[in-house]
Amino acid sequence: MLTLLSKVWFELWQDKTRTIQVTLVIALGAIGVGLVIGGRNLVAGAVSESWQTAQPPHIELSVNPPLTDDQLDGLARIEGVAEVEGLYNASVEWRLAGSQEWQTGSLKAREDYGRQKMALDELLSGEWPARNTLAIGVVSVGEAGVTQGDRVEMRFGDTVRTFDVVGTIDSVGPSPVFGDVFYADQRTFTRITGRDTVDWVRIRDLAFEQARVEATDLRIQDYFEDIGVDSVGVQFPFQDRIVPPETPPAAAILNAIFLLLGVIGVIIVILGVFLVYNSVSAIVSQQVGQIGVMKAIGANSWQVAWSYLVLVLSYGVLAALISIPIGALAATGLQNFFAGFLNLEVGGVSVDTTAVLVQVAICLVAPLLAALVPLSAGMRISVREAISTYGLSGAVGMVDRLAARARNVPYSLLLTIGNTFRNQRRVLIVEVALVVAGTIFMMVVGVNDATNYTFGQKLADIHNYQVTLSLEETARVRELENTARRLTGVSAVESWLVTPASARPASQPETEVTDARVSVFGQPPETALYRPELQAGRWLQPDDVKAAVVGLQVSNDRGWQVGDWLTLTDRNDQEINVQVVGILFDPAINSSVHVPLSTLQREWGPFGKANTVWVQTAPADANTQTAVATALEGALEGRGIEVAPSSTFGENTIAGIIEQNGQGPNIIINLLVVMAVVIALVGGVGLSGVLSLSVLERRREIGVMRAIGASSWQVIRLFVGEGVLLGLISWLIALPLSIPAAYGLATRGLSFALNQQLSYNFTLLGAALWLVIITLLAVLASLFPARSAARVSVRESLAYQ
């Protein structure tokens, strides 16, 4: 059938617009899927490979109080513990020598950098930290602006020391880095912090086997209980104790993100298949006369269908040629994106074989499957029907009949409406594509709004203060508050006790390592600086003694309800029994328990003292916040009250807290936006394709219109009107669908991924944005076909053949 190959080539080359449109819808779907599969496999591969290289621990714990060498040795003697490594961590304040502003950071240390056992660090340049020298974490080099060779001042407590930065260090495996990180040797660490005990332990068995390691962990818990040490898992992001070697950090979050992206990718492919169906259906419809002629001169159905299948396959091959390299680049980009987040080194463009194979299958197989239905329908048309095509189509649908009854409506508008719904199946398919595109886009914007709202306005509403400082030791409430009130810009101040604790049902006789880890806030019941959103029950009242209000996330996780009694245990094993009187939502913290300040002072002491200060400023702008925070810190330090490097929520100002909390969701939302853009492009190309086909099919109709006086502008307006009408209808349908979709994604999907409950708040932003986008998209998509329609000459369009 060599001659028909010429026909295929002619169709591809002569109608380049259609070739581009069909190729694009296939390619976009393949790119979407290739991006997700390739990105996931590349990220998973890189993460897994580097994780194994890093010699990950099997159990990783934060311990309190820190362990002595003897206690560490005792840990090493536990059955199932083949290796133990202790690490030193502390929060510090630092600044470049000669600069004014102190910044918070972390100081880490190992006993011997030359004989690391687990979760290895590597020296990228310079030297390992030694006596009175430091190294800088590679992430901090870019973000903090500190490089090897600089001198830094480090403050811990009221002591400031100066050190040279002699090297740059990075962790071997994937590990997210938060904040500025410095490395010291053990002696230097002790010199800075005054502590020579480890607060972080890593443990490995000879080989990992889940049940065996769990049994070892139980023995470790028993040992810790014997020596009065509390331990908690630290694996990011869910604080797991046990770390299966094949499960790198953040694996659960990555899987959740890629699952979500994968669903969107599959949707894009399905839409692409439907649009290919549309295009092939239109090609067959347009060429039904040719099909009839071929049958009249001796072709059987298979011989005719073969040429169209080759045409579709050609579109697929072109799409594969486009999508495979773009998909590889996009997957590499995604890999680099996550590598940055996970502090992972990757290099160059990588190609994932699975992704390539899937893309090839999508490009070649999916369009063929999509083409089978319209082709088989086309082959069933009788020769007589096929070749008796001249004159204008007489098909009249319901919309035309309704339009015919309309009064006082411009006929051009009626014509636009009737034309739009002429081929209902085709319109349905492109509308589905546009509705899905619009729903996903508005859903993504809605989720973005939800995160901005949760970590912005809602957080600020609940946390009705602008500055907060934490103290190294408790101090007298009156002294704290009086010191603060004397400062310019302070309009209100409170002092609270905030302390870590474990919480268990009161019916549970003893603490278990699996008890909930909470932060207990001792607050005045009548506080004006904290206005939580209550989900159940009530807030604290002035006459409450043993009442508590608990956070929503921890109460959901643990099944606590209003009326339940809990036992809170602090680090000193002091216990309080409290009754849950309310459940609150606070986006800044998901595991808090709030009790009256007086109760906490009385039970855990010391009475009349607090360890945190909360200040309202006037005005409340960011500059005032920073100025008051600095002044307050200075004032307190001046009175011998040591301020901790970081506050309860990390940053000292509400502006900083809001910014810090918003970083996590942005990563996911950026990815969703990329997918939303791809799907919008699919919708736009599909719409353009439908309108182009519409122009081709209605050439004679256009010729007749022009013969009876329609100007070019009037013809253009007709087709642009069709495109905009289709776009607007899709917007109307997508809008109500996007609201529950955004609600579900924000409050379920993203909340799980971030391990943080999000609060949904509907805004019109997504709807307005998509309305503008779809209108522009519709105009652009229809402009080319419309101009093509306007250029059709009367003679050409009405000529027979």
Add this chain to the structure above:
Amino acid sequence: MEHRNGNRKGDYAVELRDVHKSFRVGDEELPILQGISTIVEPGEFVSIVGPSGNGKSTLLNMITGIDRPTQGEILVDGQAVHAMSENELAKWRGRHVGVIFQFFQMLPSLSLLQNVVLPMEFLGADAPKERHDRAMHLLETVGLADQAGKLPGMVSGGQQQRAAIARALANDPPLLVADEPTGNLDSKTAEQVFDIFHSLVEEEGKTLLMVTHDAHLAERIPRQIRIVNGRIVDDGLRQAASRLAPPLTNSMPNLVGFNGKLSPIAA
């Protein structure tokens, strides 16, 4: 009954036996052909005439298998066309019938040469080179050898129709069917086409059925079948014996060349 070419009874080129055809329009059955019975001998040149909308083209479609009768039998070269499946009909048409349409129906994306080659490819006979050579010869015989590489959109209506005739001859079918072949042509071109038809009948022995509104042309065709209201009012059998219309011009070259076999014969 003895026929002009001496064939025995039953060896007709076309035989129609009580053929009926009706179309459903809404709730009504619209009769188009009502009890058509006639025969066409091999080598006859027959025009089918009558008022518009009276069933002439429908009758032609019955004979080529493009449409099916509601009732009756249609035999072409002894084969029951009405009983074949669609795929059987397509293959049969490729070998036994050459169809020439009023609107030419050339495939716009193939050159004139490729349009002529196409039926040979569908039939699957001969090697590609032989198909190419035969197609070129056919185009030569209709005076289009120098236009062989052009797309249909680049040549005139008359040239397209001549190319369509060449395509209809691609597999050397015994029967040619033309539905208003000159309806879209100027008079001079129409004459040229008619002369080709005449040569095909007289020199190649083809059987040719032609629907036409052109009374001038119809008069020059030896036999007319007149259809009015779906019935044959005159099957022209008596006329056929007495009439033989000479060509008005000798402007077209004599048809020589392939006799349907692989090797060419000398001019």
